[in-house]
Amino acid sequence: MTTTLITNISEAFTSDSNHTLIRDAAILIRDEKIAWIGKSADAPAADTVIEAGYRAALPGWVDSHSHMVFAGDRSREFVARMAGQDYEAGGIAVTTAATRAASDYDLTRLVMGRAAEALAGGTTYLETKTGYGLSVEEEARHARIASTVVDQVTFLGAHLVPAGLDAQEYTDLVCGEMLQRVAPYVQYADVFCERGAFNEAQTRQVLSAARDAGLGLRVHGNQLGPGPGTQLAVEFGAASVDHVNFLDEADILALAGSWTAWDPATRSGAVGTVATCLPACDLSTRMPFAPGRELLDAGVQIALASNCNPGTSYTSSMAFCVTTAVLQMHLSIEEAIVAATYGGALALGVQDQVGTLEVGKRADIQLLNAPSVAHLAYRPGMNLSGPVFRAGKLVAGKI
Numbered sequence: 140m141t142t143t144l145i146t147n148i149s150e151a152f153t154s155d156s157n158h159t160l161i162r163d164a165a166i167l168i169r170d171e172k173i174a175w176i177g178k179s180a181d182a183p184a185a186d187t188v189i190e191a192g193y194r195a196a197l198p199g200w201v202d203s204h205s206h207m208v209f210a211g212d213r214s215r216e217f218v219a220r221m222a223g224q225d226y227e228a229g230g231i232a233v234t235t236a237a238t239r240a241a242s243d244y245d246l247t248r249l250v251m252g253r254a255a256e257a258l259a260g261g262t263t264y265l266e267t268k269t270g271y272g273l274s275v276e277e278e279a280r281h282a283r284i285a286s287t288v289v290d291q292v293t294f295l296g297a298h299l300v301p302a303g304l305d306a307q308e309y310t311d312l313v314c315g316e317m318l319q320r321v322a323p324y325v326q327y328a329d330v331f332c333e334r335g336a337f338n339e340a341q342t343r344q345v346l347s348a349a350r351d352a353g354l355g356l357r358v359h360g361n362q363l364g365p366g367p368g369t370q371l372a373v374e375f376g377a378a379s380v381d382h383v384n385f386l387d388e389a390d391i392l393a394l395a396g397s398w399t400a401w402d403p404a405t406r407s408g409a410v411g412t413v414a415t416c417l418p419a420c421d422l423s424t425r426m427p428f429a430p431g432r433e434l435l436d437a438g439v440q441i442a443l444a445s446n447c448n449p450g451t452s453y454t455s456s457m458a459f460c461v462t463t464a465v466l467q468m469h470l471s472i473e474e475a476i477v478a479a480t481y482g483g484a485l486a487l488g489v490q491d492q493v494g495t496l497e498v499g500k501r502a503d504i505q506l507l508n509a510p511s512v513a514h515l516a517y518r519p520g521m522n523l524s525g526p527v528f529r530a531g532k533l534v535a536g537k538i
């Protein structure tokens with residue numbers, strides 16, 4: 140049993156419920172887990188000592204929403220959108236064609252490359268979704284490939300009705316043979332409940348079928364306008380509803396209601412539906428930001444995630460999401476970091492394993508090339524990513 144001590148950390152932000160910040164900190168790692176955290180001066184002896192060089196430490200990011208299984212390039216669509224064209228869900232079809240044409244080898248390499256970029260940026264726990272296959276064979280292939288690279292896979296066969304198919308017939312396929320074939324590779328199922336994608340009845344059908352198959356649930360909801368997505372997510376006990384740009388008072392009340400049996404001080408009790416805000420997507424689509432501040436104030440647990448995808452948010456930088464959440468959504472730096480670490484873990488159901496710097500958690504630790512975590516928002520756009528540890532091992536960056 141070997142131990143490693145990371146010492147001379149300028150400050151360690153733990154993402155615990157008290158937003159604890161330890162100055163002059165050290166972290167002891169044993170058996171891939173955090174065994175001790177406290178002041179450097181009080182640190183126990185260890186087999187190996189790593190000098191942090193007075194850099195700040197925080198938990199590795201937990202990115203709970205990405206779409207990394209894709210091929211092709213949609214930069215021209217982005218340029219057109221910046222020139223004033225509207226975003227419509229139909230752009231997904233462009234990626235579907237390119238992704239279907241990519242070999243297993245090429246697609247695996249693409250996903251691995253994107254996961255490596257995320258890791259270098261401090262993301263130590265990564266979810267990704269299917270949803271660019273949209274046929275039984277392709278969705279199963281994408282889920283299989285994703286499951287070999289990332290930590291969790293979500294089935295998003297209900298991303299878009301492929302051109303030429305009847306919406307109801309396609310929904311039946313998603314809920315039947317497609318779900319059956321994909322289920323062995325995934326932990327959750329998701330549905331894009333939106334005008335132009337899946338309506339309320341179809342969303343209910345997908346969520347019911349996925350629940351019956353034993354999968355956890357998520358909803359892409361209220362991204363492009365008001366709609367039933369958020370309240371359906373709460374009704375079905377979904378782990379998260381993602382995007383949440385266009386919420387009315389009833390939506391926020393429904394979300395808050397899902398957390399009434401949760402004690403935020405002890406982080407125990409019944410887990411509700413996490414509202415996952417995707418600020419990089421909101422920026423890239425020039426949409427109004429999700430009301431992260433209002434959700435927090437209403438007692439809703441929120442997550443920040445990258446939504447890394449080729450159409451509306453081609454970045455896996457969680458640091459950028461945190462910066463934006465602070466500068467534009469009026470979160471404090473502490474709230475934003477908690478949402479990007481513990482919040483993501485809650486949305487993925489792994490809050491007992493990752494997302495905080497606490498004894499017993501997996502030693503997923505990132506050091507910033509900065510003396511304080513406030514620099515994440517104070518120095519927007521700067522790459523502050525330093526060494527990244529996953530399960531106690533240095534996996535990116537240099538000491």
Ligand SMILES: [Zn+2]
Pocket residue numbers: 204205206359446448
């Ligand atoms: Zn998404």
